[in-house]
Amino acid sequence: MKDPKYLTAGESCVVVEFADEIDRGANDAVVNLKKHFLDQKNIPIMECLPTYRSLAVYFDPTVVSADEVIKEAQSAPKFNGEEGAAHLVEISIPVCYGGEYGPDIANVAEHAGISEEEVIKRHSSKIYHCYMIGFMPGFAYLGGMDESIAMPRLTNPRTVINGGSVGIAGKQTGIYPIDSPGGWQLIGRTPVRLFTPEASRPTLIEAGYEVRFLPVTEELYKKIKSEVAVGTYKPLITEAKKRWNLSSEKQGC
Incomplete structure (x- = not known):
């Protein structure tokens, strides 16, 4: 699985993209990252929206920056596509x-x-x-x-x-x-x-x-x-x- 891409979608959303096609391993990486954001206490998050191959992370830009969200995503445990989802x-x-x-x-x-x-x-x-x-x-x-x-x-x-x-x-x-x-x-x-x-x-x-x-x-x-x-x-x-x-x-x- 390729390294994720970090994209901004307006001033209040960061999209973490794990693949260019529908892939089971990429989707499990999406689910794991969502769980990481919901569990972490470092930065406030408004909502996490999982898709087939990416995770959209919504936040209040007056409280936290896109760079901080990306940094938090990069700090999540690495996923190589073989461990499975965090909560099956x-x-x-x-x-x-x-x-x-x-x-x-x-x-x-x-x-x-x-x-x-x-x-x-x-x-x-x-x-x-x-x-x-x-x-x-x-x-x-x-x-x-x-x-x-x-x-x-x-x-x-x-x-x-x-x-x-x-x-x-x-x-x-x-x-x-x-x-x-x-x-x-x-x-x-x-x-x-x-x-x-x-x-x-x-x-x-x-x-x-x-x-x-x-x-x-x-x-x-x-x-x-x-x-x-x-x-x-x-x-x-x-x-x-x-x-x-x-x-x-x-x-x-």
């Missing part, structure tokens, strides 16, 4: 695949030349990495999908997609956290809330998290949805394990 968290997301919940699963199956059941098997057998949150609050961009079920976006995006819908776009998969327009191919839906604005931590999935999809029946989907509505459902969140050579995995957009 795995979250399991229940999904009801197909039917009214996944109206495009037949298209994905036809495109891949496999059955709908095989699409479900391949999609749910992987452990995904959240590279970043974007597009809307709580929308997690997940890499690591089986490329055999990769699928282009819809030619004509939908004007309304139900919150919780699980979709495929290119080599990535993601979950729409709220009702919104969108062009991803929908293969299922989760009853779990991905974005809760009134919560102390509004987004369920964060950059650096590992995500596993668990196929569930429509009956169990409705049961979980009822539990979510009354606040009794607790997502399964565990400590993840290092399973890969981080420096070698790359993802396409």
Whole structure:
């Protein structure tokens, strides 16, 4: 992994760029640097915004300078792309695949030349990495999908997609956290809330998290949805394990 670049974005933001392309090792470096800034007590920071390959660090320019932010970033422990993220968290997301919940699963199956059941098997057998949150609050961009079920976006995006819908776009998969327009191919839906604005931590999935999809029946989907509505459902969140050579995995957009 190359040495990071330090760029200013206006008077109140420094961007630390780790790569020129989407790279798993670079993204773990982003997550580690974010943790460093949130943990350190040397300079006040307003916000850290992770992306696929860079970290934007926002600060009050009347209190701290861009040079001080860059110096703090340079003082963080060096990362060579093989140690893994600083905090590996795995979250399991229940999904009801197909039917009214996944109206495009037949298209994905036809495109891949496999059955709908095989699409479900391949999609749910992987452990995904959240590279970043974007597009809307709580929308997690997940890499690591089986490329055999990769699928282009819809030619004509939908004007309304139900919150919780699980979709495929290119080599990535993601979950729409709220009702919104969108062009991803929908293969299922989760009853779990991905974005809760009134919560102390509004987004369920964060950059650096590992995500596993668990196929569930429509009956169990409705049961979980009822539990979510009354606040009794607790997502399964565990400590993840290092399973890969981080420096070698790359993802396409």
